[in-house]
Amino acid sequence: MGLDSMQCDSALKKYGGRSLNANIPPRCCWVLQYTRAIAGIPITYTSDAGNAIFEDDVCEPWKYETLTFYVNDRGIVGMCWDSPYVLGETLVQDARLLAFDEAMAVFEKMYSVKNAGIQADVKITIIRFGYARITEQNRGGSALLVPAWDFFGVVIGGNGAASDDPERSLLTVNAVDGSIIERERGY
Numbered sequence: 001m002g003l004d005s006m007q008c009d010s011a012l013k014k015y016g017g018r019s020l021n022a023n024i025p026p027r028c029c030w031v032l033q034y035t036r037a038i039a040g041i042p043i044t045y046t047s048d049a050g051n052a053i054f055e056d057d058v059c060e061p062w063k064y065e066t067l068t069f070y071v072n073d074r075g076i077v078g079m080c081w082d083s084p085y086v087l088g089e090t091l092v093q094d095a096r097l098l099a100f101d102e103a104m105a106v107f108e109k110m111y112s113v114k115n116a117g118i119q120a121d122v123k124i125t126i127i128r129f130g131y132a133r134i135t136e137q138n139r140g141g142s143a144l145l146v147p148a149w150d151f152f153g154v155v156i157g158g159n160g161a162a163s164d165d166p167e168r169s170l171l172t173v174n175a176v177d178g179s180i181i182e183r184e185r186g187y
Helices: 100-114
Strands: 006-016 027-038 066-072 075-082 120-135 143-157 169-174
Touching (some): 120 169
Antiparallel strands (some): 006 027, 066 075, 120 143
């Protein structure tokens, strides 16, 4: 397809199309999700699609760019390309980035602060370095891509219920200044 800038971010087995007849199992397919990479570094996808609406928001909802293929035993059965980006200029060529240890320290402190008063055990399963999109205030459809560390994992609440969405970042740390990026808000 000539999309050299896209790379596979995840391959997940998903089920759907449950029938009213309990004897017919749900359909299954593989979902191959691609995200854009810039100089070999991907834009990290999270299921917090950056399109939640909050009372104090100043921008329109905007999904993250993804190219998704749905594959079953017959081959590709579907494709969806959400919100293709048009990349502009590079504002900072060689920014100093936080060391991994510094990013971990920010995570440990800020995850506790963000979730103060909530009884839960957290197990980090994946830490990804990539770009995060920060929406520019009052400029719909325009954003900055900044290097960031994303922490993915399982949260087990005090009642024993587990939240383990493999595509949901528990916390995103801006790798330039150590600030927290709220994925669901887009900034």
